[in-house]
Amino acid sequence: LQMPCVPSQPMAVSESRRFTNKHSKKALKASLTLGILLGMFFVAWLPFFITNVTQAVCGCVPAGFFDVLTWLGYCNSTMNPIIYPLFMRDFRRAMGKFLPCCRRLGEPRPSAISLSMRNSNSGARATMSPKNVL
Numbered sequence: 412l413q414m415p416c417v418p419s420q421p422m423a424v425s426e427s428r429r430f431t432n433k434h435s436k437k438a439l440k441a442s443l444t445l446g447i448l449l450g451m452f453f454v455a456w457l458p459f460f461i462t463n464v465t466q467a468v469c470g471c472v473p474a475g476f477f478d479v480l481t482w483l484g485y486c487n488s489t490m491n492p493i494i495y496p497l498f499m500r501d502f503r504r505a506m507g508k509f510l511p512c513c514r515r516l517g518e519p520r521p522s523a524i525s526l527s528m529r530n531s532n533s534g535a536r537a538t539m540s541p542k543n544v545l
Contacts, residue, residue, distance in 0.1 A: 444498040451494065455487030 459480040466472040495502045 440498070444494075447498065448491070448494060451487055451490055455490075456484045459484045 462472050462477060462480050466477065496506060
């Protein structure tokens with residue numbers, strides 16, 4: 412008498428653990444990126460907002476100091492395009508498709524027609540030519 416071969420339980424547990432590990436790593440990385448972005452935002456803008464409230468209450472903040480804090484907040488906006496590509500692979504890929512400096516060699520630049528066809532969910536049609544689309 413032969414018993415049918417049933418997959419062992421440790422295999423399923425191992426696969427489940429690997430699936431959980433993969434998703435927990437992604438969640439950890441997303442949390443880290445979000446934490447860095449929010450941390451940068453608070454470090455850059457919190458002094459400005461505190462100084463702004465102080466200025467409204469007592470009017471004792473020098474104009475030069477207020478300008479420095481305003482520019483510190485503006486610097487946060489310049490840091491976002493640097494932080495996103497460092498921590499997000501999907502963002503790097505998307506920017507690589509559209510920025511000539513980030514594109515890989517031999518990778519063609521997408522045309523406006525191919526992008527609109529891809530986004531329209533209609534796909535390429537044999538009767539459509541670029542002349543008819545425009």
